[in-house]
Amino acid sequence: MSDVLDTLPPGAENISVGGFNLHAGPVWRLPADGEVRRFALAIAPKHMNGSGAVHGGLLMAFADISMSQTSRAVSGAKSCSTVALTCDFVGPAKLGEILEAHVRATKKTRTLVFLSAEIVCAGRPVMVATGLWKIGG
């Protein structure tokens, strides 16, 4: 894991402790950039599809993990549930590259959080996602 850490941006902290998060991850939390919360994932052989690109399911999982973490941070709740998530696949990423998720909170109500995210790889857009989380759901 320490050699992976060397390839990640500074300040990365592992947030995958068990279950699917760890099986699919690990996902790393990076220092926030103002209002933008940042996460990273190092693309490993297990993350790929059969065509030499990162798998779409892994991209959606990375978006969900990053956005769910943000919904908890924004709401202060111990748990939040994904209600809806829309993902556009705009470009590929390859083995060994570092994905970054940049997540913004659009709106928080008493019971819901609206989020948007962009997943980028070496400055290229890979996915855009918008979604809705239920606080404490």
Add this chain to the structure above:
Amino acid sequence: MSAPPGYTQTHLVDPFEVHVGPIFEQGEKGARRFALRIAAQHVNMRGVIHGGMLMTFADAALGQAAWDACDHAPCVTLNMQSQFLAPAHEGDWLEVAPILTRRTRSLIFLRGDFTVDGATVYSVASVWKILGAD
């Protein structure tokens, strides 16, 4: 894990699908039904299937259906809209029968309702691109 009666294990190629599988299927090409037995590596700390796992299963199952719809031409996911309706738990048998909404020369529209014991827990609408068919 062996397939339950009436199902065979789906032949998966993508390393990430192999990593999170296996998945199972029954029925003929173009009308296949897919299923997943929810296990410890699929759930969150509350024992509920992770949204990322649901979307990965959807991408795998609807991807198989897209492949059926374009006679095994390579195709990629362009867009996936997910609605998470109710929790599904470790041990549950999760099933989907993908529905081909429309196929054009270069695009495939697929949707699916994912059920546990007949109750819908997760719903998806998706758009796929047939590569090389501009």
